[in-house]
Amino acid sequence: MPYITYSQASQMFSAGTLGVAMMSSSWMGSYAKSVGSEFPIEVRSFPIAKAGGRVPVTGNAIAILSKDTQRQQAAWEYLKFLTSVEAQTKMAQDLGSLSMNELAVQPGSSLQQFYATHPAFGAAAKSLDHVEIGVNFPGANGVRIASTIKDDLEEVVARRNTVQATLAKMTADVAALLPPR
Numbered sequence: 133m134p135y136i137t138y139s140q141a142s143q144m145f146s147a148g149t150l151g152v153a154m155m156s157s158s159w160m161g162s163y164a165k166s167v168g169s170e171f172p173i174e175v176r177s178f179p180i181a182k183a184g185g186r187v188p189v190t191g192n193a194i195a196i197l198s199k200d201t202q203r204q205q206a207a208w209e210y211l212k213f214l215t216s217v218e219a220q221t222k223m224a225q226d227l228g229s230l231s232m233n234e235l236a237v238q239p240g241s242s243l244q245q246f247y248a249t250h251p252a253f254g255a256a257a258k259s260l261d262h263v264e265i266g267v268n269f270p271g272a273n274g275v276r277i278a279s280t281i282k283d284d285l286e287e288v289v290a291r292r293n294t295v296q297a298t299l300a301k302m303t304a305d306v307a308a309l310l311p312p313r
Contacts, residue, residue, distance in 0.1 A: 135290040157256035160228025175255035180262055188266030192232050230256040271311035280305045
């Protein structure tokens with residue numbers, strides 16, 4: 133099987149020429165729109181390797197950084213709206229993202245009714261019993277470390293470098309980004 137980039141895989145999946153793709157649930161809305169009624173999209177939960185196994189989830193964070201009281205209050209009102217059942221339902225329906233508000237996914241909610249008629253969008257919500265908060269790397273470079281590891285692993289997957297050489301490079305790259313002990 134030839135190596136393809138994420139962008140190529142995304143285009144191929146939407147065109148119906150790639151049969152399986154593993155991705156974040158937040159891409160579901162985009163794929164549903166691009167595929168339309170050309171073919172059905174079926175979604176499965178990420179496989180759990182053993183009984184009691186967990187899958188890490190990441191991606192949702194909200195922070196208020198302003199020191200100005202008025203801006204803090206305005207930001208707080210906006211954050212309350214973003215995390216409301218109404219907004220979380222809209223984001224889940226439009227994007228496919230997992231709701232951060234448990235009330236939005238309660239039985240009988242409009243989001244649950246949406247999932248009943250759009251099951252591919254509800255796969256992530258069905259996995260809630262098997263998720264845990266993903267752990268980040270320490271220090272200010274946590275996101276850069278994760279990106280570096282992904283980029284270095286891509287070298288092996290794309291067969292541009294050997295496992296041994298990539299592991300040595302990855303070790304050095306990550307060590308340079310970690311905070312001093």
